[in-house]
Amino acid sequence: MYCVAPLRDDKREIFTKLFKAYYAELGCEDDACGLVEDCVLPDLLAGLIKADVICEGEICVGFVIYQKDDIDNEWNFKEGWGDIREIYIVPAMRGKGLGRFLLYTAEMKLKESGVTKAYALPSESAEGFFAGCGYKKTTDYCSELDCPVYEKTDLNNCGCKVK
Numbered sequence: 001m002y003c004v005a006p007l008r009d010d011k012r013e014i015f016t017k018l019f020k021a022y023y024a025e026l027g028c029e030d031d032a033c034g035l036v037e038d039c040v041l042p043d044l045l046a047g048l049i050k051a052d053v054i055c056e057g058e059i060c061v062g063f064v065i066y067q068k069d070d071i072d073n074e075w076n077f078k079e080g081w082g083d084i085r086e087i088y089i090v091p092a093m094r095g096k097g098l099g100r101f102l103l104y105t106a107e108m109k110l111k112e113s114g115v116t117k118a119y120a121l122p123s124e125s126a127e128g129f130f131a132g133c134g135y136k137k138t139t140d141y142c143s144e145l146d147c148p149v150y151e152k153t154d155l156n157n158c159g160c161k162v163k
Contacts, residue, residue, distance in 0.1 A: 002098065004105045007044065007051040007063070014060045015053060022063075022088040026123055040065065048073050049085065050109065054102045062089035062098060066106045068115050077142065082110035082118035082155070087126075103133055111155045119151045 007015055016036045023032035043049045049067040053060045065086040069076045077083065084106060089099045110118060120130050121142045130150045131137065140149035 002054055002056050002061075002101065004052050004054045004102060007053055011053050011055075011060055012041070015051070015063060018053075018060060018063055018088060018090070019086075021090070022086065025088075025091075050106070052102065052105060052109075054089070054098055061093045062102055063087070064102045064106045066110060066118075068110060068113050077121075078117075078119055080115070080117075082107065082115040084118060084120040084130075087129075099129060100133055107152070107155050116155055117151065117153045118155060119149055121145050121147050122150060123147065 016033055019036050019040070020032040023030065023035075040049070040051065044051055048070075049065055051063060051065045054062045054064075063086070064084065067073060067075070067083050067085060069079050069081050069083050071079060075083070075085075084103065087099060087103060087106075089102070107118060118135075120126075120135055122130050124147070127137070127148070127150070133152075135150035135152045138149045138151050140151075141147070142149060
Protein backbone atom coordinates (compact mmCIF):
# COMPACT_ATOMS: atom_id res chain seq x y z
CA MET A 1 0.00 0.00 0.00
CA TYR A 2 1.23 3.47 -0.86
CA CYS A 3 0.94 6.41 1.48
CA VAL A 4 1.53 10.11 0.89
CA ALA A 5 2.59 12.05 3.97
CA PRO A 6 4.26 15.37 4.78
CA LEU A 7 8.05 15.25 4.93
CA ARG A 8 9.15 14.66 8.53
CA ASP A 9 12.54 14.33 10.21
CA ASP A 10 12.47 10.52 10.03
CA LYS A 11 12.37 10.71 6.20
CA ARG A 12 14.88 13.56 5.85
CA GLU A 13 17.84 11.36 4.86
CA ILE A 14 15.92 9.43 2.19
CA PHE A 15 14.35 12.66 0.92
CA THR A 16 17.85 14.11 0.47
CA LYS A 17 18.90 11.00 -1.49
CA LEU A 18 15.80 11.23 -3.67
CA PHE A 19 16.39 14.95 -4.26
CA LYS A 20 20.00 14.23 -5.23
CA ALA A 21 18.86 11.56 -7.72
CA TYR A 22 16.26 13.97 -9.10
CA TYR A 23 18.82 16.72 -9.65
CA ALA A 24 21.24 14.25 -11.26
CA GLU A 25 18.49 13.11 -13.65
CA LEU A 26 17.81 16.72 -14.61
CA GLY A 27 21.51 17.23 -15.27
CA CYS A 28 21.77 20.00 -12.68
CA GLU A 29 25.26 20.75 -11.50
CA ASP A 30 24.13 22.43 -8.27
CA ASP A 31 24.94 20.73 -4.97
CA ALA A 32 21.61 18.99 -4.35
CA CYS A 33 22.43 18.07 -0.74
CA GLY A 34 23.41 21.67 -0.05
CA LEU A 35 20.17 22.91 -1.63
CA VAL A 36 18.15 20.63 0.63
CA GLU A 37 19.99 21.81 3.75
CA ASP A 38 20.27 25.50 2.83
CA CYS A 39 17.00 26.12 0.97
CA VAL A 40 14.41 23.34 0.97
CA LEU A 41 14.40 22.45 4.67
CA PRO A 42 14.56 26.06 5.95
CA ASP A 43 11.72 27.06 3.59
CA LEU A 44 9.74 24.03 4.72
CA LEU A 45 10.24 24.89 8.39
CA ALA A 46 9.30 28.51 7.70
CA GLY A 47 6.04 27.36 6.08
CA LEU A 48 6.94 28.85 2.69
CA ILE A 49 6.73 25.49 0.92
CA LYS A 50 5.22 22.07 1.52
CA ALA A 51 6.87 18.74 0.78
CA ASP A 52 5.24 15.32 0.74
CA VAL A 53 6.80 11.91 0.23
CA ILE A 54 5.16 8.83 -1.22
CA CYS A 55 6.17 5.57 0.39
CA GLU A 56 5.38 1.90 0.11
CA GLY A 57 5.65 0.82 3.71
CA GLU A 58 8.93 2.30 4.90
CA ILE A 59 10.38 2.65 1.38
CA CYS A 60 10.04 6.18 -0.04
CA VAL A 61 9.78 6.21 -3.81
CA GLY A 62 9.13 9.88 -4.58
CA PHE A 63 8.32 13.37 -3.44
CA VAL A 64 6.54 16.55 -4.39
CA ILE A 65 7.38 20.11 -3.35
CA TYR A 66 4.67 22.73 -3.74
CA GLN A 67 3.57 26.11 -2.46
CA LYS A 68 0.94 28.79 -2.64
CA ASP A 69 2.63 31.74 -4.33
CA ASP A 70 2.66 34.71 -2.01
CA ILE A 71 4.27 38.14 -2.06
CA ASP A 72 6.26 37.18 1.07
CA ASN A 73 7.83 34.18 -0.68
CA GLU A 74 11.10 34.67 -2.55
CA TRP A 75 9.74 32.62 -5.46
CA ASN A 76 6.43 34.28 -6.33
CA PHE A 77 5.79 33.72 -10.03
CA LYS A 78 1.95 33.83 -10.04
CA GLU A 79 0.63 35.31 -6.81
CA GLY A 80 -2.29 33.37 -5.34
CA TRP A 81 -1.67 30.33 -7.54
CA GLY A 82 -0.42 26.93 -6.48
CA ASP A 83 3.07 26.11 -7.71
CA ILE A 84 4.10 22.50 -8.22
CA ARG A 85 7.79 23.18 -7.80
CA GLU A 86 9.30 19.72 -7.97
CA ILE A 87 7.92 16.21 -8.41
CA TYR A 88 9.92 13.02 -8.63
CA ILE A 89 9.29 9.27 -8.69
CA VAL A 90 12.21 6.84 -8.76
CA PRO A 91 12.60 5.43 -12.29
CA ALA A 92 11.81 1.83 -11.29
CA MET A 93 8.38 2.91 -9.97
CA ARG A 94 7.27 5.10 -12.88
CA GLY A 95 4.27 4.22 -15.00
CA LYS A 96 2.25 2.94 -12.04
CA GLY A 97 0.23 6.12 -11.40
CA LEU A 98 2.28 7.18 -8.37
CA GLY A 99 3.22 10.55 -9.87
CA ARG A 100 -0.41 11.29 -10.69
CA PHE A 101 -1.43 10.26 -7.16
CA LEU A 102 1.27 12.45 -5.64
CA LEU A 103 0.35 15.42 -7.86
CA TYR A 104 -3.36 15.04 -7.13
CA THR A 105 -2.64 14.95 -3.38
CA ALA A 106 -0.62 18.18 -3.63
CA GLU A 107 -3.41 19.81 -5.66
CA MET A 108 -6.00 18.85 -3.06
CA LYS A 109 -3.85 20.28 -0.26
CA LEU A 110 -3.42 23.49 -2.26
CA LYS A 111 -7.16 23.60 -2.81
CA GLU A 112 -7.72 23.22 0.96
CA SER A 113 -5.53 26.30 1.44
CA GLY A 114 -7.78 28.34 -0.85
CA VAL A 115 -5.95 27.92 -4.15
CA THR A 116 -8.15 27.38 -7.22
CA LYS A 117 -5.44 27.33 -9.92
CA ALA A 118 -1.99 25.79 -10.16
CA TYR A 119 0.98 25.94 -12.48
CA ALA A 120 4.18 24.06 -13.14
CA LEU A 121 7.46 24.92 -14.84
CA PRO A 122 8.37 21.46 -16.09
CA SER A 123 11.54 20.23 -17.69
CA GLU A 124 11.06 19.12 -21.28
CA SER A 125 10.91 15.48 -20.19
CA ALA A 126 8.05 16.22 -17.73
CA GLU A 127 5.84 18.23 -20.09
CA GLY A 128 3.89 15.13 -21.18
CA PHE A 129 3.26 14.16 -17.56
CA PHE A 130 1.74 17.54 -16.72
CA ALA A 131 -0.28 17.62 -19.95
CA GLY A 132 -1.63 14.17 -19.08
CA CYS A 133 -2.68 15.50 -15.67
CA GLY A 134 -4.77 18.35 -17.06
CA TYR A 135 -2.17 21.12 -17.27
CA LYS A 136 -2.22 23.21 -20.42
CA LYS A 137 0.86 24.71 -22.02
CA THR A 138 0.50 28.49 -22.14
CA THR A 139 2.23 31.18 -24.15
CA ASP A 140 3.94 32.32 -20.91
CA TYR A 141 7.59 31.45 -20.53
CA CYS A 142 9.88 31.42 -17.50
CA SER A 143 13.18 32.79 -18.72
CA GLU A 144 14.89 32.14 -15.37
CA LEU A 145 14.29 28.38 -15.66
CA ASP A 146 14.17 28.37 -19.49
CA CYS A 147 10.85 26.53 -19.71
CA PRO A 148 7.22 27.03 -20.68
CA VAL A 149 4.48 27.59 -18.11
CA TYR A 150 1.82 24.91 -17.74
CA GLU A 151 -1.42 25.86 -15.98
CA LYS A 152 -4.38 24.08 -14.50
CA THR A 153 -7.18 26.57 -13.96
CA ASP A 154 -9.63 24.26 -12.18
CA LEU A 155 -8.36 22.20 -9.26
CA ASN A 156 -11.83 20.69 -8.86
CA ASN A 157 -11.03 18.48 -11.83
CA CYS A 158 -8.15 16.09 -11.25
CA GLY A 159 -7.86 15.82 -15.05
CA CYS A 160 -5.39 12.92 -14.94
CA LYS A 161 -5.71 10.45 -17.76
CA VAL A 162 -5.79 6.88 -16.50
CA LYS A 163 -3.77 4.43 -18.56
